[in-house]
Amino acid sequence: MDRPVKFLPAGRARLVIIFLLLTFAVMLIRDIYLQILDQSTLRQQGQMRYLRTIPLPASRGIITARNGEPLAVNVHAVTIWADPAILDKHHDQWAELSHALHLSEASFARRVASGGADYAYIERQVAPEFGTALQKLQVPGIYVQDTSRSYYPMGAVTTPLLGLVDEAHQGSAGLERGYNTWLRAHPGKELALVDGHGQIVHVAKVQKLAHFGHPLQLTINPQIQYWAYITLTRSLHHFHAKDGSAVVMNVHTGQILAMVSAPSCNPNAEGSCMDPADYTNNAVHQAFEPGSVMKPFVVAAALASHSVQPDARFNVFHPLIVDGYAITDDVRHHILNIEHILKYSSCIGASKIALKTPEQIIYNMYRSAGFGRKPDLGFVDATSGVLPNWHSWSLARHATIALGYGVSVTTLQLADAYAAFANGGYHMRPELVMGQAPVAKRIMPAWVAKKLRVWLQSVAEPGGTGILAAIEGYHVAGKTGTANMANGHGGFYGHTTNATFVGFAPGNHPQLVMAVSLRGSHFKWNFGGIEAAPVFRVTMRHALQELDVAPACHHGPTMRITIRPGQNLAEIAQQYHSSVAHLMQINQMTNPEDIDSGALLMVPTPKGGKHICRFEAPLVSRAQAEIWSEGGGGA
Numbered sequence: 001m002d003r004p005v006k007f008l009p010a011g012r013a014r015l016v017i018i019f020l021l022l023t024f025a026v027m028l029i030r031d032i033y034l035q036i037l038d039q040s041t042l043r044q045q046g047q048m049r050y051l052r053t054i055p056l057p058a059s060r061g062i063i064t065a066r067n068g069e070p071l072a073v074n075v076h077a078v079t080i081w082a083d084p085a086i087l088d089k090h091h092d093q094w095a096e097l098s099h100a101l102h103l104s105e106a107s108f109a110r111r112v113a114s115g116g117a118d119y120a121y122i123e124r125q126v127a128p129e130f131g132t133a134l135q136k137l138q139v140p141g142i143y144v145q146d147t148s149r150s151y152y153p154m155g156a157v158t159t160p161l162l163g164l165v166d167e168a169h170q171g172s173a174g175l176e177r178g179y180n181t182w183l184r185a186h187p188g189k190e191l192a193l194v195d196g197h198g199q200i201v202h203v204a205k206v207q208k209l210a211h212f213g214h215p216l217q218l219t220i221n222p223q224i225q226y227w228a229y230i231t232l233t234r235s236l237h238h239f240h241a242k243d244g245s246a247v248v249m250n251v252h253t254g255q256i257l258a259m260v261s262a263p264s265c266n267p268n269a270e271g272s273c274m275d276p277a278d279y280t281n282n283a284v285h286q287a288f289e290p291g292s293v294m295k296p297f298v299v300a301a302a303l304a305s306h307s308v309q310p311d312a313r314f315n316v317f318h319p320l321i322v323d324g325y326a327i328t329d330d331v332r333h334h335i336l337n338i339e340h341i342l343k344y345s346s347c348i349g350a351s352k353i354a355l356k357t358p359e360q361i362i363y364n365m366y367r368s369a370g371f372g373r374k375p376d377l378g379f380v381d382a383t384s385g386v387l388p389n390w391h392s393w394s395l396a397r398h399a400t401i402a403l404g405y406g407v408s409v410t411t412l413q414l415a416d417a418y419a420a421f422a423n424g425g426y427h428m429r430p431e432l433v434m435g436q437a438p439v440a441k442r443i444m445p446a447w448v449a450k451k452l453r454v455w456l457q458s459v460a461e462p463g464g465t466g467i468l469a470a471i472e473g474y475h476v477a478g479k480t481g482t483a484n485m486a487n488g489h490g491g492f493y494g495h496t497t498n499a500t501f502v503g504f505a506p507g508n509h510p511q512l513v514m515a516v517s518l519r520g521s522h523f524k525w526n527f528g529g530i531e532a533a534p535v536f537r538v539t540m541r542h543a544l545q546e547l548d549v550a551p552a553c554h555h556g557p558t559m560r561i562t563i564r565p566g567q568n569l570a571e572i573a574q575q576y577h578s579s580v581a582h583l584m585q586i587n588q589m590t591n592p593e594d595i596d597s598g599a600l601l602m603v604p605t606p607k608g609g610k611h612i613c614r615f616e617a618p619l620v621s622r623a624q625a626e627i628w629s630e631g632g633g634g635a
Contacts, residue, residue, distance in 0.1 A: 053119065056188030056206070057147040060169055061213030063162060063176075063183070065220045066255075066434055072162050072176070074148035078131035080122040082112050086141030093139045100133040124167050125149035150176075152267050154222065157229045160261035160281040161220070164273060173279050175432075178378030179216055186211040217434040219255040224248055227542040228514075229260040231535045235518060236262045239531045241499075242520025245283035246535060247415040248543060251504060251513050253438045254419070254428030256377075257543065259283050259412070284375060287385040287408040288498040288519055291481030291528060292465075294366075294409075295350040296421065296452050298357065298402040299338055301365035303448045307357040310451055313337050316348040323396040327351050327403075339455040343464045345480060347403050354402035355395075362401065363390035368443040369417035369427060371409050377432045385409045404483050415515035418502045421456065421477070422510035425449035453477055457507040460533075469503055469533035471541045473551035473577035477510070478503020478536065480528035496522045501532035505540050511549050514540055550579035558586060559605045565597040576603040 057079070063072035080101070087094075098108040101123060111122050122142070123130065131144035150165050152158060163174020171180035188210035228246045236244045248258040265278035273279050280286070302308040317334045320327040329346050341349035354362060366372065372387030386408040388397070397406050416430050424446045429439035456477035459466040465480040481500035499521060504513040516532040516539075544551075563572075569592045573580050580592055586602050595601065 053189050053191055056190055056208070056210040057145065058185035058187050058210035058212045059148045060150060060165070060185050061183040061215045063216045063218065065218055065222045065225075066257075067222070068217075069222050070153055071158055071218065071220070071222075073151050073153065075151040076128055077125040077147050077149040078128050079124050079145045079147045080126065080130065080134065081143050081145065082115070082120045082122055083141045083143070084112055084115065084120055087112060087139070088141075090139055090141060093137065096137055097134065097139060097142060100137060101130055125169060150267075154226070155266040155268055156264040157226055157260070158220075159264045159267055159273065159279050160283075161225075161259050163281075164267055164279055173276075174281060175216070175218075175378050178380050183213045183216060185213040219257065219432055219434055220259070221248075221257040221543075221546065223546045224539070224543045225258040225260060228258040228535075228539045229262070229264070231538040232260055232516065232518075233262045233264075235531055235535050239499075239518060239521045239526060241518040241526075241531070243277070243282050243286065244516070244518040245281070245286065245411040246514065246516045246539065247283050247412050248512055248514045248539065249415045249419055249428075249430065251419040251422040251428070251510050254416070254431045254440075256412075256430055256432050257512070258539070259432070281379060281382075282517075282519075283411040284377065284379045284382040285410075286519065287383045287410050288517065289404055289407065289483040290409050290414065290500050290517070291404040291483035291498060292345045292347075292350070293414060293479045293481035293500050293502050293528070294404040294407065295342060295345070295402055296456060296479055297365050297369055297417065298350060298354045298362055299342065299455075300421075300444050300448050300452060301362045302353050302357040303451065304365070304444050305357060305361045307361065308338070308353055310338065312353075314341065314346075314349045314352050316341070316346045316352075318348075320348045320351055320399070322351070322355075322399045323394060325396055325400075327399065339458055342452075342455050342479065343458040343461075345459075345465045350402045351399040355399055359390040359393050359398055362398075363387070363393075365443070366407070368441070369420060370413050371407065371417065373413075375412055375416075375430055377412075377430060383410060385413060404481055411515045411517045414500070414502045414517070415513050418478075418504060418515065419513045420444060421449050421452045422504040422513055423449075453507065453510070456503075460503065460507075465527075465529045466501060466503065466533050468529060469501060469536045469540075471505060471537055471544070474505050474541075474544060475507030476503055476505050476537075476540070477507040478533075480533060482527045482529075496520055497526045499526055499528040499531040501528050501536050503533075503536050503540070505544060506549065506551070511547065512540065512543055514543075545574075548579050548581050550582040551577045558602045560600045561603055563595050563597055563599050563601050567595070567597075568592075569595055572601065572603065578604050 059074045062070060062074065064070055094108060095105055098105045101108065108122070112120050114120060125147060134142060134144055150169070152162060161174060163176035164172050165176050166172045170184060171177035176183065188206065188208040190206045228248060232244050232246050243262060245261045246258065247256060249256050261280065261282040263278050265273040267273050303310060313335050315334065316329060316336050317332065327347050329348050331344060333344060333346060336344065336346055336349050366387055372384055374382055374384035388406065393401070401407055412430060416428070420427050420443055425442050425444040425448065426440040427443045431438070456479060457475055458464055459478055459480065460469045460476040461467070466478050469476050469478055479502055483498045484496070498517060498519050500517045502515040504510040514536050516535045518531045521531060569580050569583055573583050583603065584592060
């Protein structure tokens with residue numbers, strides 16, 4: 001039996017239809033709103049989730065030596081960054097990430113939180129091994145980007161000179177800081193589409209192009225830099241000095257071939273350069289009272305102004321009393337000419353010369369030689385030293401400024417100033433960057449420079465205070481200096497000194513000048529002739545050989561020798577106190593390898609006796625040290 005069909009009341013059916021139509025209309029309106037009216041908002045939200053600004057790396061400019069050898073380069077490294085919005089969803093893997101980066105979980109969390117909403121640096125310029133370990137973990141939101149970091153091939157040898165860069169690869173010390181605007185790179189930015197795991201799918205737009213840093217070529221000779229550093233540090237440790245520095249310059253161009261400082265540190269070793277003293281360039285940042293190395297400038301001022309004649313002689317037997325102060329010599333002499341005043345470093349004689357010369361004349365000579373002026377070499381906060389105006393000089397200052405007291409100088413200034421004696425009277429502007437034209441200014445007559453060049457050679461001969469600077473085969477000219485260190489309370493430490501030697505070679509035709517200073521030594525023989533002169537001797541000998549500068553002895557008669565099997569021209573040149581260039585010249589050779597076993601070769605005839613070219617600095621005894629040096633309280 002069929003049941004009867006029941007129909008909904010007409011009013012209820014209409015309500016159902018109206019409800020369905022209204023629901024459809026609401027959905028249609030919402031769809032129209034989302035698709036058309038709110039389209040830009042939706043796109044922006046999508047970009048916030050999937051479009052990211054990614055940095056484009058750029059390398060810092062490299063620093064090279066004069067021969068192109070790298071001094072500061074970029075090596076492969078990685079920068080690790082995170083997207084906090086993605087990484088926050090994977091907290092369970094943070095412990096693994098921290099372990100791979102050698103960080104504590106707390107430190108890792110702080111670095112993630114320290115960035116912006118979508119970008120935070122975790123590590124910069126770290127070893128590629130860290131990136132490899134992270135990539136194996138495949139954690140979304142952490143990224144490894146190829147980049148570079150600075151590496152210094154010569155390590156501690158160049159640290160105070162070149163300086164350091166910080167974690168952002170910006171210069172923080174030395175030339176890296178001074179030339180940061182030139183060397184620094186400018187990273188770019190790109191807008192990239194990433195997937196849900198944070199992996200780059202597509203680069204949408206390059207927002208900013210990356211610009212690489214410019215290269216910087218220095219005048220430094222790596223071999224000379226190395227020998228200067230090695231010999232300086234050995235002397236520093238042997239004499240227990242606090243710090244030291246040395247500068248080697250070309251006397252004709254002003255180009256700096258070496259600039260070293262100690263102590264130092266290896267910037268390539270993590271955590272080794274924490275003490276600022278280890279990367280401070282003492283050659284330009286440390287000023288000190290130099291002692292007797294200033295005496296030649298007083299002599300030059302006196303001769304140039306005709307206040308003293310070249311053949312003048314002075315009685316130095318009795319102490320010189322000035323303003324109640326007694327100026328004495330450690331070794332008593334009677335009558336000395338100017339050459340012997342310099343050779344024996346007579347404080348009495350130098351003070352008498354100073355007192356015969358007007359204060360302004362001495363001041364102008366010091367100033368024109370570069371003292372009291374800051375060098376423009378790219379070192380931020382380099383010191384100019386102290387050169388008080390001559391108007392303020394007392395009689396005692398007038399007498400003792402010739403002895404290196406009351407004035408402070410840097411090692412660079414000393415090398416720069418002594419170049420004028422070597423090159424015929426010109427002050428050369430120091431240069432540290434290749435490509436700059438020499439700037440010369442005459443500061444003394446040529447005849448004055450020549451006189452001093454001859455007189456200063458006696459300092460490094462037997463009986464002179466700089467005998468330990470003598471180099472076999474070469475004439476050496478120079479001056480020692482020893483000054484007690486100021487204690488900061490108007491007095492001096494009794495047994496702590498600034499020990500200095502400045503010299504040039506070859507003495508008859510100078511090519512190179514070198515200044516050496518060791519500060520804070522309290523060793524019993526802490527004199528410039530004992531501590532600093534040997535640093536000059538070893539470094540200058542290697543420098544002359546490196547530049548193939550012929551010894552002074554080769555200009556005499558020649559003789560012929562038979563070339564033995566296996567001999568080369570460099571070995572023969574060293575044996576006969578000559579140079580490869582000179583042997584090639586007198587044998588009319590074009591190639592140094594054109595020598596055959598059994599052939600005859602023309603070489604300089606060795607000189608006999610005690611000729612200075614055959615003289616080598618002796619071992620020093622205590623008695624000789626006391627005679628050859630100025631003494632702890634002297635000049």
